[in-house]
Amino acid sequence: MSARKTIAVIGAGLGGLSVAGFLQRAGFPVTVYEQAPAFSRIGAGIILSANAMKAFRRLGIEQDLIETGIKPESYVSRAWDSGETMYEIKFDAASEARYGGPYMNIHRGDLHGVLERVVTPGTIAFDHRLVGLDESREAVRLSFENGVRIEADIVIGADGIRSRVRENLLGFEPPRFVGAVAQRAIFPTERLRGSGIADCTKWWGPDRHILPYFMTSRRDEIYVIGVIPAAQWDSEASSLPCSRDEMLESFAGFHVDLRRVLEVADDVSLWPIYDRERNDRWSGGRIVLLGDACHPMRPFMAAGGAMAVEDGVILSRCLAACDDHGEAFRCYEATRIPRVTEVQRISIENSWMRGPTETDWFYCYDPCLAPLAAPD
Numbered sequence: 001m002s003a004r005k006t007i008a009v010i011g012a013g014l015g016g017l018s019v020a021g022f023l024q025r026a027g028f029p030v031t032v033y034e035q036a037p038a039f040s041r042i043g044a045g046i047i048l049s050a051n052a053m054k055a056f057r058r059l060g061i062e063q064d065l066i067e068t069g070i071k072p073e074s075y076v077s078r079a080w081d082s083g084e085t086m087y088e089i090k091f092d093a094a095s096e097a098r099y100g101g102p103y104m105n106i107h108r109g110d111l112h113g114v115l116e117r118v119v120t121p122g123t124i125a126f127d128h129r130l131v132g133l134d135e136s137r138e139a140v141r142l143s144f145e146n147g148v149r150i151e152a153d154i155v156i157g158a159d160g161i162r163s164r165v166r167e168n169l170l171g172f173e174p175p176r177f178v179g180a181v182a183q184r185a186i187f188p189t190e191r192l193r194g195s196g197i198a199d200c201t202k203w204w205g206p207d208r209h210i211l212p213y214f215m216t217s218r219r220d221e222i223y224v225i226g227v228i229p230a231a232q233w234d235s236e237a238s239s240l241p242c243s244r245d246e247m248l249e250s251f252a253g254f255h256v257d258l259r260r261v262l263e264v265a266d267d268v269s270l271w272p273i274y275d276r277e278r279n280d281r282w283s284g285g286r287i288v289l290l291g292d293a294c295h296p297m298r299p300f301m302a303a304g305g306a307m308a309v310e311d312g313v314i315l316s317r318c319l320a321a322c323d324d325h326g327e328a329f330r331c332y333e334a335t336r337i338p339r340v341t342e343v344q345r346i347s348i349e350n351s352w353m354r355g356p357t358e359t360d361w362f363y364c365y366d367p368c369l370a371p372l373a374a375p376d
Contacts, residue, residue, distance in 0.1 A: 001319055001328060008033060008142060008152035010130050010165050014052075014115065015291035015308030016158030021059050021118030022316035031152075032119060033144065035129035035159075039116060041109030044184055045215045045223030047200075048111075050101035050363040052306035055313050057101065058368050059118040068114055069106030070217045072199030077353055080205035083255040087355050099363040105200060107186075107215045107223070130159065133168040135285050154325055155287045156315070158308070161274055163293035169284050175274035178298060181230040182271045183247045189220050191264035197222070203251075203258050204354055209300075210251055212261050224265055226251060227300070233272040242270040273298060278344070280337055283329035290315055295340045300350040303343050303362070311336060313367035321372065330375035339365075 007023060009016045012034035020030045048056075048065070056062045077087040089095070091103045116124060125148075132143030139151040157165025161175050200213040210226035228250045247268050251258065275296045282294040291308030315332045322328035343362070346352050353359075 001322055001324060004029075005153040005325070006139075006151075007031075007154045007156060007319075008140070008150065009156045009158055010142075011157070011159035011163075011293070012036075012039075012112075012116070012124055013158060013160065013291065013308065014111070014305045015312045016156070017112075017115045017118060017312075018055060018059070018309045019156055019158065019290060019312030019316050020123070022313055023319065024120055024123070026316060026320040028319070030119070030123060031150075032124045033128040033130065033142070034124060034126050035145075037127045039109070039112045041107065041113070043108035044186070044225065045105055045213060046108050046111060046305050047213075047302040048104040048106060049303070049306050050096070050099035050103060051365045051367065052309040053101035053104065054366045055309050055368060056115075058313075061114050061118060062101070064114045064117075065104060065106060065111070066102065067217070068110045069104045070199065070214050070219065071102045071104055072213065074199065075103070075353060076198055076201045077355070078201055078203050078255070080203050080251075080254050080258075083257055086204065087353055087357065089353065089357075089359065098360070100366060103363070105213050105215050105223075107221070110215075130164045133165065133287075135168075135287065140286050153286065154319075157287065157289040157293045158291055158312075159293055161276070161292045161296040163289065165287060166289055166293045169287050169289065170279065170281065173276070175276055175296065177233050178273050178275055179229060179231070180227050180273045180298075181233065182273055182299070183224075183226045183228065183242055183250060183268055184271060185224045185244075185247070185265040185268045186215075187222055187264065187266045189214070189222055191266075192222075192261065195260055197257070197261060202353070203254060205251075205254065208250070209350070210254070210258065212258070222261070224261065225299075227273070230272075238271070240270045242268040244268055275348075278341065280333065282333050282337075286325060288315065288325075288329050288332065295344060297344045297347045298350070299347070301343060301347040301352040303347060303352075307340055307343055310339075310365070310367040314370070314372070317368075318372060322375075327375050331372055334373035334376050335370070
């Protein structure tokens with residue numbers, strides 16, 4: 001497709017910045033519009049598996065991410081009460097050779113600090129909250145809360161589970177509360193006072209689980225995310241404060257190795273977990289969606305970020321390879337939907353690495369080299 005097509009990406013998350021970086025390298029003029037006033041070190045930890053890291057290698061930031069985050073020595077699944085190891089996967093030179101890249105933990109804020117370097121300076125427009133989208137003209141007209149109006153030949157909605165771009169394409173539909181909430185905390189490792197923990201351990205209970213892990217190579221900061229059942233979420237807030245005692249109560253009876261970590265946790269917060277019913281319409285006209293905007297998934301496989309990155313790579317390849325945007329969008333959907341559907345299924349099932357798991361199909365995947373499907 002002609003590289004003269006102007007592209008507006010809505011949302012500067014993992015998927016938005018990834019697709020922008022690859023499209024700019026293919027010669028497309030791309031601007032990313034982000035509602036936040038700036039990037040800041042807020043949020044939570046995130047896991048980047050080898051399939052995503054291969055894309056970041058092509059963007060030239062793999063080593064920066066390795067130096068910023070941590071390559072854990074292993075991922076361990078343990079029984080909630082006995083502490084028995086249910087499954088362990090080692091991450092070493094052999095696994096990197098097998099998967100084609102490393103497995104990493106990192107703070108989301110640190111990830112953004114590195115990822116923003118993949119786009120041309122000056123092509124991220126902060127403080128741009130999308131409020132209107134008009135596709136009735138030859139180009140798509142976008143209106144922002146700050147009064148700015150722009151036109152683009154193609155619009156990519158990478159604006160998350162409550163996507164305004166999706167709403168324009170498919171109509172308004174609130175996300176679905178899945179009946180669970182996440183208790184999250186970040187705190188310095190020094191609070192453990194010398195008590196060691198493994199780099200990345202998931203504790204599996206009968207109806208809940210919890211995952212503490214380091215986020216830096218210095219192992220000086222710990223992120224904990226615990227998921228517990230909840231009948232409903234009545235608040236309009238995206239999160240609510242929660243106490244250490246509430247977190248300890250949620251995981252009462254869990255093994256002492258975990259309790260020792262929770263006893264020093266601080267700044268605990270409570271987050272609802274949402275997803276959506278499957279919908280295979282990811283595009284229409286000059287608009288296309290990626291990541292949580294089209295396929296939000298429960299965080300139980302730690303795959304949502306990697307799926308957004310993969311989307312960005314495949315969409316950029318389709319736009320570069322196809323004669324027009326409609327063909328490119330069909331190629332993108334045909335390539336991505338089968339893989340994403342399987343990842344969503346496993347995420348809902350919450351079975352990933354609970355026991356012996358075939359991981360090659362997921363980690364060995366290289367979105368930069370994977371074959372593109374023929375458009376339907």
